[in-house]
Amino acid sequence: MQRIGVFVCHCGTNIAGTVDVVAVAEALKNEPGVVHSAEYQYMCSQAGQDLIKAAIKEHNLSGIVVCSCSPRMHEATFRKTAAAAGLNPYMVEIANIREQCSWIHKDMASGTEKAIILGKAAIAKVNLNTPLTPGESPVTKRALVIGGGIAGIQTALDIADAGFPVDIVETKPTIGGKMAQLDKTFPTLDCAACILTPKMVDVAQNEKIRIFSYSEVVDVRGFVGNFDVTIKKRARYVKEDICTGCGLCTEKCPQKKVPNEFNLGMDNRRAIYIPFAQAVPKVATIDADYCTMLKTGKCGVCAKVCTAGAIDYEAKDEFIEEKYGAVVVATGFNPISMDKFDEFAYNQSKDVITSLEFERLTNAAGPTAGKLLRPSDGEHPHTIVFVQCVGSRCEACAEKGKEYCSKICCMYTAKHAMLTRDKYPDTDVYVFYIDVRTPGKAFDEFYRRAVEEYGVHYIKGMVGKVSPEGNKLKVQASDLIAGKQLHIDADLVVLAAAIEPDKSARGLATMLTASMDTNDFFTEAHPKLRPVESPTAGVFLSGTCQGPKDIPETVSQAGAAASKVIGLLCKDKLTGNPCVAQSDEMMCNGCSSCERVCPYGAITYSDKEFRMPDRTTKIRRVASVNPAVCQGCGACTVACPSGAMDLNGFKNNQIMAEVDAICKM
């Protein structure tokens, strides 16, 4: 049996004005477990707190009920008071007799009656309280950033700047991501490489940052502050520490017919290659799918020409295990496949291209050295049609497109149209749009400039059909304002393909137990108030893996994610909230219902041996909750059919006891 002390606060006249506090203290005196009952002017004052402390010692109290204002106001205060008197702070319950009683009722009799019932409910609950101790866990002071695009780069730089070591894992042979493939950036039109490559160099030179390029995360275990991660470093057949990046091998390699993914297959590279001139790390990589030596054992040209002796045909995949305190996901995006959009003839004509391909066509380091030439015949195009929202806002057909707006297309299309008109004023440029969305600093002005200064024809309406005829592309479109169908003979059609999260994100989310929405974007812990944190503690989100974003937004989110990581890594120990779920293994069915509703991935299952009353052992699958990850929502407790899952601080029997106390009138 508990020894409970009841403390009724007058709160000046705030409570005492409509509640007979003396009568409340008197009525609660005889409740089960209550050994002491008192009232006082201001319980939260120093004198009031001293009174509670003295009573705890004098009456050897095991729990206290404070009838006062809302627990949202002073629960923390009274918990500290209890702790100072040697009582476990979680043995304190508050009966809210101010906000939910005295302030809303005018009649003394009913106010007093209700206050007594609320007090009884709190007493009934304290009777079932158990002392709780928050768990502590150490923090590994190292961060992992998954993805080496601009989001990952910025996050890593910011974390390293605060003095913490950071590892970047990038699947490609170089960091840089999509931004490295872009030509100019809106709305200022500075060249992407000019602003990105210095940052890449910063990453390479930063002593706190390690880059695992050509690598992927294959396993994640543990929880916030204590992640155990396995990274697979794929064999690149070139010793990274020896290769000087001179590029001789990439010139001599006889295998010349490898589609160059950096230029989206619009030209070829060798089997041994460096993706682009400013690659970081600037190290060659052998493409095992194409290398004659690796496939047939006959060639070895690169090894012969390499003066540094960096080529190693015997290299194997390496697995690196490392501990991290925080994980930042920065896996980025890809344009969706255009295969299903037959109406735009993407697969029929080389001259129907995506916007990312257009970036490469206008980039000085691209397949045409920056000259805008048709991929089919290398001629200069005179009429270019841009089509916006290809696959974006496409709710009807999930296989084809995406229901959401890809956000960046309006702006980059304006940029492409403007740059084309700027370099080639003899070109007619049409942009077909559903809406032009330009919410950003200096964005609308940018778009208006394309229309007003550069004379780009913006036409409200969509392109319905593109059919190649001879060396022209017949474009059939609607002009909704003029209310007619247009027929344009175009030389080049550019599709603003919707963007989707990188395919690697889904598997990663499973490993991290981080939740995703139906479009495979990572879910944030709170859409407004915690936009860079995943609901899974210790996992943070940076860039387009969370939703479509342009570069400025990505960089600010990357910085925000970094600051959250720094905040976490600054701590030596993490103190948990003890009001977390707990599974009774003896009752657990192992059905996984709780695991499925847990938004934090705090629940795991394992097979355990149980000694049965008949002296046999039985192996059962049972749930266990990681208290460092659980946030205490209680969704699992209701999903659990057997009642094996319960929530500390809000246990089933505690809430039932409150219900009973309220209903026992």
Place this chain on the structure above:
Amino acid sequence: MQEVMRDKLVAKAKELLTGGVVTRVLGWKRGEFCYDLTPGIFKSADELDKEFDFGDFAAPNLSKYLIDETRKEDGKVAVFMKPCDTYSFNQLLTEHRIDREKVYVIGVPCEGMIDNKKLSAAADGIKNVAVDYENVVVETLWDGNVTVPRESVLAERCLNCKSKKHVALDELVGYEDEITECNRFDEVARLEAMTPEERFEFWQGELSRCIRCNACRDVCPACTCEKCVFDNPSSGVESKAPSDSFEEKMFHIIRAFHVTGRCTDCGECSRVCPQNIPLHLLNRKFIKDINELWGEYQAGAEVGSRAPLVNYTFDDMEPSEAVERGDKNA
């Protein structure tokens, strides 16, 4: 017909036992009467010959017994399953209650099972029963042979059979069949169309007969908790007997709610109820609501599917709308 099938099954069971594929067979054995087949474990050809039975009374769903059987160390168990039993089996796999590796599922086709309560009502003092496609001929103690149309004594769940297709299988004895069209929600819809007073009266009439024997819970292949909340003193709802008019409602609401989204509508609860309470109408109400509110969902149709109550969409209906939704139809 019955004998032919029984012999086939026995032959199959023997083959698996002697071939060492399985160490035991879970099937049906003769009860005290010809119409009360019960689950049984057979470990030898001899036991099979003596006790194994199959036919129009092989109603028990054997899937639940696999929880204990697959936790035993001694090899694989073969089990006979009618199409609707396989749904329960899949649901238990989804919930990780059964080790699939330790089970050899033999599908048996089903043309519907006879409800022995209906049969007893039609013919008193049953001594023996012969069944063909059309009729059931009952040899009685006192009234000689009584012939009734087979359909008139089929179990309700079989008259509204949802599927004749086995959704889990290692081997099939007999023929393959399809998912059937049925009107199993008609009775629920009839109740929904009543006034609240009429509904209350209906359910009070039904549920007040409950004697809390717990047979519905014990037979239910979804009610497989290690410890049932009704047996657990700390759950707050522990109770062994209905002490007043509300307790039985509370019991039945909680029982049905606990299996929501996991209930395959196998109908075992109503089959075993000694008081003839149509318990399946509670479960079917939940299934009907789930189908209408969040899209068709058949528990056990596939292993690993996500039950509706551990799932959500952003634009689910509000509870108030969900409750009032029926009014427009009524």
Place this chain on the structure above:
Amino acid sequence: MQDVTNFKPLIVAFCCNWCSYAGADLAGSNRLAYPADVKIIRVPCSCRVNPMFILRAFQRGADGVIICGCHPGDCHYTSGNYYARRRMSLLFSMLDYLGIERDRTRVEWVSAAEGAKFAATMNDFVEKVTALGPNKRLEDLRCKK
């Protein structure tokens, strides 16, 4: 026979800590009155409300039970109220199916800023339950004094 005109219903309100309990506090701070018949139980999230708690309240004599949580999309735990919404849809529909008066149960989304909505909701709910009279169909007579 209870005098209907003097009937004071007993209402149990489950409020989530982050939105609705704070909304109730705001109603108090703004002195927005609602009947003393409403007694609030604090839970971390609407998804903590087990159907058993609701049935228990009815069993022990509550005349109405209301569950308040954050608006869909605003849950402190991101998804809790979505689960609560599904569970309560089924439970309330079942109670309706058994012939229990609909107005005895309700789910309402009340944010921390909606003190006025909290008070208005409680006033309306108390009015509706008062009109229904005492809860007879779900009461456990053992526990009445």
Place this chain on the structure above:
Amino acid sequence: MENKNERRREEILRISGVNPRKCMKCGKCSATCPSYDEMEYHPHEFVYMVESGELAPLLESKSIYKCLTCFACVERCPRGVEPAKLIEAVRLTVIREKGANHLKADDIPAKLDEEIPQQLLMSAFRKYSK
């Protein structure tokens, strides 16, 4: 044909001094126009048709004479496009293509009359000599 249309378009733009590219198709001009119901083509369409060179139907349309020159569209346009001026320029183009209404400085003395206010002549000169 193509050239004639382009010349016409340039002439309209020159007379009106309007840059139709500035239009962002919000429709406020049409929303505010008191003659809307009388028109086949509406103010925003005038602007769009001039911008895209769709002049023939516009020049033939009666709509251009329904414009009251109340300048509500000019007043309300968020981009300063001034549709009324454009419409006036279209009207002038139509009239001039019929060879009428072009006022040269030399024509004025013949028209001088004591009854006619000089201001009227000045306005006419400004308008018809553009």
